[in-house]
Amino acid sequence: MRIAFLADLHITDCAKSIKADVLEWLENELRQKRPDLLVLIGDMTAMGTEGQSQRLHKWLDAIGIPYCSTPGNAELRTSPEMAVRWRIASPADVPVILVDSSRGTPSLEELLALERLPDNAGFLLATHVPTDAWPQDAIEVLEKARVRRAVTAVVGGHQHVDGESKIRGLDPDKASGGPPMYCIFDNDAGAWRREDIAMNGADIRTWPEIERQRLFSRFGVSAMKETLETLETASTLHIPHIELRSGSIDVLPKRDVVAAVARWREAGGMCLSIHLPSLLPEDEQGRLRACVQQAVRLGCDRVTLHVPAVTPVVFPSCRSRLLENFLRDMAPLLECPVDIGIENLHTSPEKTDDMHRNYGCTIDECRSWIETLRAATGSKRIGFHLDIGHARNNPPFNSVENLSDFYAELGGIANGCHVHQVSPVAIAGESGNHQPFIGLYDKLISLAGFFYAWRKGQFPLIPPLFLEIRGSGLGIQTYLRLRYLILGY
Secondary structure (H helix, E strand, O other): OEEEEEOOOOEOOOOOOOHHHHHHHHHHHHHHHOOOEEEEOOOOEOOOOHHHHHHHHHHHHHHOOOEEEOOOHHHHOOOHHHHHOOOEOOOOOOOEEEEOOOOOOOOHHHHHHHHOOOOOOOEEEEEOOOHHHOOHHHHHHHHHHHHOOOEEEEEEOOOOOOEOOEOOOOOOOOOOOOOOEEEEEEEEOOEEEEEEEEOHHHOHHHOOHHHHHHHHOOEEEEOOOOHHHHHHHHHHHOOOEEEEEHHHHOOOOHHHHHHHHHHHHHOOOOEEEEEOOOOOOOOOOOHHHHHHHHHHHOOOOEEEEEOOOOOOOOHHHHHHHHHHHHHHHOHHHHOOOOEEEEEOOOOEOOEOOOOOOOOOOOHHHHHHHHHHHHHHHOOOOEEEEEEHHHHHOOOOHHHHOOHHHHHHHHHHHEEEEEEOEOOOOOOOOOOOOOEOOOOOEOOOOEOHHHHHHHHHOOOOOOOOEEEOOOOOOHHHHHHHHHHHHHHOO
């Protein structure tokens, strides 16, 4: 008996995202491996909508392999009724017991079914929430079943990490520890044996060296508050792309900044960017205008500008004024061959609704504002500046629009990116953004999705990728860490 276990794809309504490629790869794999049964253990959809469920059921039916499933918490996001569609019992002659833990804990009914399993039956227990995260009373029921060998193997998902009884799953944006994967359990002579199968095309470490070099050549560093120090180190290390912050430059002698930029240019510096202040309905002190002049004096190749600093509720009433201010304040850059990147923002725990959050947290809001600016200026040099961390750390929208959706929908007009990790536990008073990468496939952001989207050509402008990391020297350290992980030195 060969059984394939699938988990945590989080497929959205975006048909052109790389998750379609994951399904294509998975279909080819399953046709080659020819398992007897597919077991889906939850969060195969992002929201449990009718469309997402239909898409996956159609895909499953086309493969022609029998399947069963248990829902995950994501399948509950639209309605509990939709989650019922993912409660599909395993065949009676297959030693697999599905336990619904979509609400975090198995129900009494599920635990009673576990208790009724015969001694030495050797079942494999499949569930969404890993069993070590169950309440203690449920863990005790499972332990008794294992002692009497009613259950001899366990597999769960949800946490997007690998372990003895966990799989990291199929989501290229979230699978931690490696690229997307599924696993197959064989049951020979009454013993379960596990095999993990990874989507190596999404693992940059398997790419030809020349492709890895081309991608890494686009990485650079955001100086944050360490303007002169970062420029000096970037000159020594020949880092090709640097982003300065207008607020940090203001407190430094102009001649020191100009000299540091010149040394960096002489050392091979290619793309200099400045992160400008936000566009406001009223800017009585002319802050943005002054920083634009600063960018011109330094000979910047591009600038980054957040979406307007207003809420979605207020935006319609001040849209015309914001556009007027943009055309006036950005005029010197619009006259030069300078790229202007409009950066997406994110919600915060106390500001998730349209009344309180910032405009520009969604794909449509970012695209609409960029299209408005392009129409008013006739300039295609105005594009999208994708902040990966902002898109990931953006509830509730990050469940509806995954990182892969941003790549597919806006990657075609992206002329710059901010790349940073998001802390699973936000620091008090902070968002948890702008953290360093320790590995390529960490929590909460796995770079497998970004790498795959890049290789597929979803970023045709080949934008610079600025590591926007908070903390003294951490941007440079992260750059060197990624260089080692990607290039090996």
